Amino acid sequence: MSNKRYTCHMEPHEPDLADIPVTTVLAALADDVRLQIVRALVEDGEAACGTFDFGVSKATRSHHLKVLREAGLTRTRAAGTSRLVRLRRDEVDRLYPGLLDAVLGARSSA
Amino acid sequence: MSNKRYTCHMEPHEPDLADIPVTTVLAALADDVRLQIVRALVEDGEAACGTFDFGVSKATRSHHLKVLREAGLTRTRAAGTSRLVRLRRDEVDRLYPGLLDAVLGARSSA
DNA sequence: TCCAATGTTCGAGTATCGTCGAACCATCGA
DNA sequence: TCGATGGTTCGACGATACTCGAACATTGGA
Numbered sequence: 001m002s003n004k005r006y007t008c009h010m011e012p013h014e015p016d017l018a019d020i021p022v023t024t025v026l027a028a029l030a031d032d033v034r035l036q037i038v039r040a041l042v043e044d045g046e047a048a049c050g051t052f053d054f055g056v057s058k059a060t061r062s063h064h065l066k067v068l069r070e071a072g073l074t075r076t077r078a079a080g081t082s083r084l085v086r087l088r089r090d091e092v093d094r095l096y097p098g099l100l101d102a103v104l105g106a107r108s109s110a
Numbered sequence: 111m112s113n114k115r116y117t118c119h120m121e122p123h124e125p126d127l128a129d130i131p132v133t134t135v136l137a138a139l140a141d142d143v144r145l146q147i148v149r150a151l152v153e154d155g156e157a158a159c160g161t162f163d164f165g166v167s168k169a170t171r172s173h174h175l176k177v178l179r180e181a182g183l184t185r186t187r188a189a190g191t192s193r194l195v196r197l198r199r200d201e202v203d204r205l206y207p208g209l210l211d212a213v214l215g216a217r218s219s220a
Numbered sequence: 221t222c223c224a225a226t227g228t229t230c231g232a233g234t235a236t237c238g239t240c241g242a243a244c245c246a247t248c249g250a
Numbered sequence: 251t252c253g254a255t256g257g258t259t260c261g262a263c264g265a266t267a268c269t270c271g272a273a274c275a276t277t278g279g280a
Contacts, residue, residue: 023139026136030133048227059270083226098209103132191254223279228273235268238265239262239263239264250251
C-alpha cells in the first residue's frame with residue numbers, strides 16, 4: 001500500500017461497484033442516516049455535502065458519505081469549496097436491478 | 111416487556127415484516143453467512159438448521175438464524191427434534207419487490 | 221494576505237456485532 | 251429411563267461501527 005497520506009481534497013476513492021461485495025453494499029444501505037442521504041440524492045439529483053443535515057455532526061456526515069462512496073454507491077466531485085455528491089444510479093441498477101427501488105419504495109414502518 | 115424467559119423450544123418470535131425497519135432487513139442480509147443461508151433456502155425450499163454448515167459453530171449458526179427470523183425473513187417450525195426453516199419469500203417480495211432477486215442474482219465479486 | 225466557509229481526518233468513547241465453548245432444553249429411540 | 255441428537259441460551263471476547271469535538275486542508279472572497 002502507499003504510505004502517502006490521504007489528504008483532504010484529493011481525488012476520493014471510488015471503486016468499481018462490481019468489485020464490491022454484496023454484503024458491503026447492503027451494509028452501506030443498512031443505516032438510517034445513509035438511507036436518508038440516498039433518498040435525498042434520488043430526490044435532488046446532485047447535492048453538496050452540507051445540504052445533508054440529518055441531526056449528526058459534520059464529521060459524522062462526512063463519515064457516512066465516505067461509506068456510501070467506498071461502497072460504490074455515490075460519486076463525488078469538487079465544485080468550488082463544496083463537494084457535490086450524486087448517486088451512481090445507473091451502475092447500481094445495472095448490477096442490482098430493483099434493489100434501490102425496493103429499498104427506497106419501502107412502505108414498511110420507519 | 112415480559113419477564114418470562116424465552117426458553118428453548120418455545121414458539122419463536124416471528125414479527126410481521128411490515129413492522130421491521132428497512133435498515134434491519136438490510137442489515138440482516140449484510141452478512142456472508144446469513145446470505146449463504148438465504149441462498150440455500152432459495153435452493154432447497156425448507157431445511158433443518160443443521161444442514162447449514164458454513165464453517166461456523168452451531169451457536170453462531172443459531173444466532174444467524176435468529177437474526178434472519180427476527181428480521182422477518184424466515185419462518186421456523188418444529189419437526190421432531192429438528193427445526194425446519196424456510197424463507198418468507200412471498201412476503202418479502204410483496205414488501206420489497208426485486209430485493210431478493212437483486213441480492214441473490216448479484217454477479218459481483220464475492 | 222487574511223479570513224470565512226466547506227469538508228476531511230484524527231483520536232477517543234460507546235455501542236453493537238460476530239464468534240465461540242459450555243451448559244442447557246426438548247424430542248426421539250433403544 | 252437413559253442416552254443420543256438437534257438447537258438454543260448464556261457469558262465472554264475481540265473486532266467493527268457510529269458518534270463527536272478538535273484540528274487541519276482547500277477554496278474563494280474581502
